[in-house]
Amino acid sequence: MSAMVNRLAVVGATGAVGQIVLDEIQRQGLTFEDIRLLASPRSAGKEVEIGGKRIVVQAISPEAFNDVDLVIASTPDDVAAEFVPWAVERGCVVVDESAYYRMQPEVPLVIPEVNPDHVAEHRGIISSPNCSTTQMVVALHPLRKAAGLRRVVVSTYQAVSGAGLAAQQELTEATRQQLEGKLVKPQNFQHNIAFNLIPQIGSHRHQGFTSEEIKMVRETHKIFRDDTIHINATCVRVPVFIGHSESIYCETKEPLELDEVRELFRNAPGVELIDDLGASNYPMPTTCAGRPEVFVGRVRKDLDNPCGISFWCVSDNLRKGAATNAVQIAKLVAEQSAAARS
Amino acid sequence: MSAMVNRLAVVGATGAVGQIVLDEIQRQGLTFEDIRLLASPRSAGKEVEIGGKRIVVQAISPEAFNDVDLVIASTPDDVAAEFVPWAVERGCVVVDESAYYRMQPEVPLVIPEVNPDHVAEHRGIISSPNCSTTQMVVALHPLRKAAGLRRVVVSTYQAVSGAGLAAQQELTEATRQQLEGKLVKPQNFQHNIAFNLIPQIGSHRHQGFTSEEIKMVRETHKIFRDDTIHINATCVRVPVFIGHSESIYCETKEPLELDEVRELFRNAPGVELIDDLGASNYPMPTTCAGRPEVFVGRVRKDLDNPCGISFWCVSDNLRKGAATNAVQIAKLVAEQSAAARS
Numbered sequence: 001m002s003a004m005v006n007r008l009a010v011v012g013a014t015g016a017v018g019q020i021v022l023d024e025i026q027r028q029g030l031t032f033e034d035i036r037l038l039a040s041p042r043s044a045g046k047e048v049e050i051g052g053k054r055i056v057v058q059a060i061s062p063e064a065f066n067d068v069d070l071v072i073a074s075t076p077d078d079v080a081a082e083f084v085p086w087a088v089e090r091g092c093v094v095v096d097e098s099a100y101y102r103m104q105p106e107v108p109l110v111i112p113e114v115n116p117d118h119v120a121e122h123r124g125i126i127s128s129p130n131c132s133t134t135q136m137v138v139a140l141h142p143l144r145k146a147a148g149l150r151r152v153v154v155s156t157y158q159a160v161s162g163a164g165l166a167a168q169q170e171l172t173e174a175t176r177q178q179l180e181g182k183l184v185k186p187q188n189f190q191h192n193i194a195f196n197l198i199p200q201i202g203s204h205r206h207q208g209f210t211s212e213e214i215k216m217v218r219e220t221h222k223i224f225r226d227d228t229i230h231i232n233a234t235c236v237r238v239p240v241f242i243g244h245s246e247s248i249y250c251e252t253k254e255p256l257e258l259d260e261v262r263e264l265f266r267n268a269p270g271v272e273l274i275d276d277l278g279a280s281n282y283p284m285p286t287t288c289a290g291r292p293e294v295f296v297g298r299v300r301k302d303l304d305n306p307c308g309i310s311f312w313c314v315s316d317n318l319r320k321g322a323a324t325n326a327v328q329i330a331k332l333v334a335e336q337s338a339a340a341r342s
Numbered sequence: 343m344s345a346m347v348n349r350l351a352v353v354g355a356t357g358a359v360g361q362i363v364l365d366e367i368q369r370q371g372l373t374f375e376d377i378r379l380l381a382s383p384r385s386a387g388k389e390v391e392i393g394g395k396r397i398v399v400q401a402i403s404p405e406a407f408n409d410v411d412l413v414i415a416s417t418p419d420d421v422a423a424e425f426v427p428w429a430v431e432r433g434c435v436v437v438d439e440s441a442y443y444r445m446q447p448e449v450p451l452v453i454p455e456v457n458p459d460h461v462a463e464h465r466g467i468i469s470s471p472n473c474s475t476t477q478m479v480v481a482l483h484p485l486r487k488a489a490g491l492r493r494v495v496v497s498t499y500q501a502v503s504g505a506g507l508a509a510q511q512e513l514t515e516a517t518r519q520q521l522e523g524k525l526v527k528p529q530n531f532q533h534n535i536a537f538n539l540i541p542q543i544g545s546h547r548h549q550g551f552t553s554e555e556i557k558m559v560r561e562t563h564k565i566f567r568d569d570t571i572h573i574n575a576t577c578v579r580v581p582v583f584i585g586h587s588e589s590i591y592c593e594t595k596e597p598l599e600l601d602e603v604r605e606l607f608r609n610a611p612g613v614e615l616i617d618d619l620g621a622s623n624y625p626m627p628t629t630c631a632g633r634p635e636v637f638v639g640r641v642r643k644d645l646d647n648p649c650g651i652s653f654w655c656v657s658d659n660l661r662k663g664a665a666t667n668a669v670q671i672a673k674l675v676a677e678q679s680a681a682a683r684s
Contacts, residue, residue, distance in 0.1 A: 153591045155576075155589035157539055157578065171537075172521065175517060176521055179514065179518055179521075191622070191626060191628075192628060195582050196582060196628040197587050198626060199640050200619065200624065200640075207643065209645075217645065230644070230645070230647060231645075232650065232652055234497075234589040236499065236589065238580055239580075239581055240537050240581075245539050258549075280542055282542065284538055285538055286534060298542075299550060300549060300551055301550075303559065303574065304493075305572060310576055312576065
């Protein structure tokens with residue numbers, strides 16, 4: 001099906017994710033007549049290259065969305081809260097990566113491998129889930145389809161790039177300083193991140209859980225349209241640049257054999273199975289960074305529970321966790337518009 | 343009670359753990375008439391300081407254990423396999439930190455806060471558990487005593503010092519090189535550890551689980567003398583120098599309120615509770631390194647299961663995970679011998 005847009009706008013085009021959105025637009029073949037790149041006033045006037053053309057970044061404003069059909073946006077929540085209504089009022093469809101609209105009942109929360117049919121229900125806004133949620137749900141989906149899903153216990157190992165470009169620079173600088181015996185005052189994190197772990201992502205939200213942990217519960221329920229799944233998440237920041245990792249334990253409703261589980265992962269769209277412990281072959285952040293798939297390895301059956309399955313899941317948090325998924329949604333929107341026109 | 347030994351030997355005295363054994367002997371007040379420091383022939387002749395006295399390290403040999411009463415040993419498994427029988431034949435009691443004897447039925451596996459009574463059953467060898475097991479069991483013990491323990495799902499974040507001094511140097515060097523854009527060939531790990539995670543500790547052991555993961559299951563069963571506890575472990579190496587962290591989910595047999603759980607941790611011997619998410623206060627490797635306690639934080643009740651509890655547990659893997667626990671066992675042995683003599 002054709003994935004052609006007349007006028008596309010990319011908001012947050014100069015950010016860590018925005019730059020990869022531009023790359024994914026080309027990699028996935030989302031074509032357009034015209035593209036507009038928008039960012040904060042601070043970044044306006046910068047030139048950014050896409051498809052060999054240099055384009056001047058404009059400041060976000062209501063008028064910047066005039067005549068735009070489709071918007072892909074990667075901004076902080078407060079920015080999304082302000083500009084998305086401007087775009088929707090002007091008839092744009094907005095694919096938004098911020099958390100701001102995700103849990104609003106009329107906004108579909110979409111992972112194209114999992115719930116592409118929810119796209120059609122949009123009223124101008126479609127949200128892309130939290131990075132930690134997306135990779136987990138992509139991996140759990142084939143197991144749930146085959147055998148139901150009763151419960152998930154997940155512990156994350158999240159890269160610093162989830163907190164933006166400045167956070168990546170902070171890991172570099174703090175590490176360099178610590179190797180010289182100096183300590184750097186943290187700026188993008190609650191504590192020093194060099195050679196350390198911070199068991200807090202987001203703020204205190206609910207009964208001792210952080211906002212990131214609660215997102216993993218509620219967003220998963222919304223995507224699967226099933227809030228009977230018991231989910232217990234612990235989110236931890238690790239000194240890794242790119243690539244979130246997750247240690248996932250889940251309990252299906254029906255038992256699955258280990259070979260069946262591996263076969264389900266092998267055939268699941270968007271999933272790549274790398275699982276040969278004897279050869280020390282499994283997904284790791286440094287080998288998965290820059291790639292669009294969700295990688296799964298270390299697959300094991302629980303030693304006691306016939307419905308229990310453990311696995312290790314790694315994905316580039318800037319790709320499938322953000323830009324890749326948003327551009328996939330944008331392609332679905334473009335294809336559905338094309339189908340409606342024809 | 344008096345914890346006085348006539349002749350003490352420390353085997354592996356020049357290693358990462360051995361050096362901390364010497365520190366813990368002094369910190370815990372394990373006194374001795376005479377001390378012998380033993381190590382591989384490569385380290386023999388080195389001078390090591392303890393209590394202001396410089397002592398020349400001797401090579402391990404059968405005769406080196408003549409007239410020794412108590413041995414504290416931190417060596418690789420193959421070294422322990424060879425020398426421990428020499429010591430036992432000469433009437434020594436050996437507190438061994440290697441994995442070699444841990445699962446032998448006649449060898450007690452002891453954490454003094456949990457099962458001190460098992461010490462008395464020894465026939466010359468007492469084993470100290472795996473570092474990841476020890477901190478988890480110390481933290482689970484008060485919950486199990488209060489409400490029983492049905493199931494544990496644990497994901498570890500293990501520091502490189504668990505693999506020895508050379509591994510710590512490798513993290514430093516690999517990080518330095520990577521900051522300069524170079525890649526270092528891994529020596530102590532399966533893969534590059536700088537800014538990376540390696541979801542493998544030990545070798546493939548059983549149905550996709552590693553030796554480290556199986557140790558956490560079997561050693562926990564042995565210490566608690568309860569193999570009905572369902573344990574599912576995933577062990578991961580992280581680019582941290584000292585301090586293992588664990589994301590632990592457990593299910594007790596009887597429900598506990600969040601306040602009760604916190605109170606149990608607060609009063610548990612060997613445990614220190616640091617748990618104020620609103621103030622970003624929780625245990626982290628860099629703040630727990632060098633301390634003998636097991637630190638617990640991020641305590642939460644499962645959102646769905648009244649018997650489910652999550653928490654974050656950090657401990658210095660060279661201290662409570664190894665040297666501290668071994669010296670505590672040695673003190674118990676010395677006290678019991680003193681009691682038997684009096």
